[in-house]
Amino acid sequence: MAAKLYDLELSGNCYKVRLLCALLDVPLEIIPVDFLSGAHKKAPLIDLNPFGEIPIFQDGDLVLRDSQAILVYVARKWGGESWLPTDPAGLAQVSQWLMMAENEIARGPNDARLHDKFGYKLDIERARNNAARVFGLLEKRLAKAHWLALDRPTIADIACMPYVALGHEGGVPPDGFPAVTSWVGRVKALPGFIGMPAI
């Protein structure tokens, strides 16, 4: 039986999961969530994820929340050591960038998009400043490496790319950051790549 993804097409966090599963050729049953009516905050979804958020991933009896944690699961179960190695240094180096996706990218280009595209009330100045910092930090790394964490693509790249590539929907396109732009292009060129609206 295919794993289930409780999904929203316009969510970059849901897209990450769809993208990794496409790259690894993992079949997925997509269950669209009626986000506008708040289905993720009511039964039965709130019982699957008390955080009241999507994506939610279900594989047999296992239910997982948080897009980064779901990437960890998919990579470990279906991706061998390639997308998420288990040696201490490799796992920690990938984890550093998963944390950037969870923290700085969420509070930067993701927040800016939530404000501009979805009308969230938040400090848009702060979000844009955070986004500029994020792009600068990514540029610094990607000016000297093709991929974020290791010498090959990993879930670090899958976790960080979407909200960077969606920056223009929050008024913060990564235009002045050539290494970042090239890296987004490299992710898009991976065999099996799929897009989402605006990527």
Added chain:
Amino acid sequence: MAAKLYDLELSGNCYKVRLLCALLDVPLEIIPVDFLSGAHKKAPLIDLNPFGEIPIFQDGDLVLRDSQAILVYVARKWGGESWLPTDPAGLAQVSQWLMMAENEIARGPNDARLHDKFGYKLDIERARNNAARVFGLLEKRLAKAHWLALDRPTIADIACMPYVALGHEGGVPPDGFPAVTSWVGRVKALPGFIGMPAI
């Protein structure tokens, strides 16, 4: 040669690393950082961590930033499968709570403490509301389990406990959450436990 931790005694994020190393009996060379004068934002530290933050962890040639990623490294290198298992479900279940430490806890009790104790300019109302949500979510889990991720202590507990236990320094003690309070006590009772100021 012992691994090095660029450290601030009052930082809960640095404390997490000290705590896990103490529990695993890993020797650590502590290098105090002059945080007030901004040493973490200048050479030589900014070259070790372009994010301009501490903790920074150095083990031989490997340099790591981000407290959660450092916990991953220490657990994988010195903790066997116990503190961070590598099977897909176990690794993902621990990762879910590492992400909560990186995101919701950082934007909740940690931000509230940064405001109250260190004078950071941020939306304190939002931080306190986030903290209440965090405590509620932890309570829900801990009302039916002794530990956050699995049936034993893992780095999920080490990552999440400090800023919860420091909540009173941000005006948000987890007093009305008995399962959370009991869990903090269980972490404090682990063999080899060390504290920090206010914990």
